[in-house]
Amino acid sequence: MKRLLTMAVFCSLLLVAFYRNAASEGNLVREIAPGVFVRLAEPEKKIIANAGWVVFRDYVLVIDANYPWGARAILADLRKTTDKPIRFVFDTHYHADHAFGNSLYVDAGATIVCSQDCMAESQRKNTVAWTSDKGEGDFDLKQWRLEHPQVGFPDHMVFDDGGHHVELTKVGPGHTLGDAIAYLPKERILFTGDLCLTRAGNNIADQDADPENWVKALDQL
Numbered sequence: 001m002k003r004l005l006t007m008a009v010f011c012s013l014l015l016v017a018f019y020r021n022a023a024s025e026g027n028l029v030r031e032i033a034p035g036v037f038v039r040l041a042e043p044e045k046k047i048i049a050n051a052g053w054v055v056f057r058d059y060v061l062v063i064d065a066n067y068p069w070g071a072r073a074i075l076a077d078l079r080k081t082t083d084k085p086i087r088f089v090f091d092t093h094y095h096a097d098h099a100f101g102n103s104l105y106v107d108a109g110a111t112i113v114c115s116q117d118c119m120a121e122s123q124r125k126n127t128v129a130w131t132s133d134k135g136e137g138d139f140d141l142k143q144w145r146l147e148h149p150q151v152g153f154p155d156h157m158v159f160d161d162g163g164h165h166v167e168l169t170k171v172g173p174g175h176t177l178g179d180a181i182a183y184l185p186k187e188r189i190l191f192t193g194d195l196c197l198t199r200a201g202n203n204i205a206d207q208d209a210d211p212e213n214w215v216k217a218l219d220q221l
Contacts, residue, residue, distance in 0.1 A: 029077045033187040037081055039074050048097040052191050053078055056161045059087035063182050063191045064098045068144040071101025086110045092193025093176040094122040102147035115170040116152035118178030123148055174214035176206050
């Protein structure tokens, strides 16, 4: 499993290079393997987290919904790469910058999936976080609605159509209780959510964060 961590570090460094290059080119989308895309963050537009998507034979799996305004931008970029329906969105964890855009994908026909612990965290914490948000203008959440994940998996969930194989695995507690990752073994691509960050220190302020187990989780990757 340590080879996954090696790949995570490599991919993180690669994304930093992509980010710098993309910022200069104004192109935030990269196809990092056939049918596998990453859409890089735009912190200046409060699109804090990277997002990804995998184009299967008959549908698309999105990795991390982002904020609503981020989801809107991601959906526009995604549609430049494929016209296949978005059937699933995987939230790596419940935090706002990864999950508050869920409703835009549900309206597009997607089902939101995450770990069972992530689902419980969303239901327990996100209503308060949503209603207490003080965003204004384009960042005012009143323009949208809160949508909790609809399907939770205890430990693992797999998407496979014979072309792409994506494994979702719950590895928390770490950054949050319900942290989960997406791994594409054939392409050796790993989406870690906020378990690995390149541009800021990791957030351990969440009441369910577990720094000690976080290190153990990284050791297991």
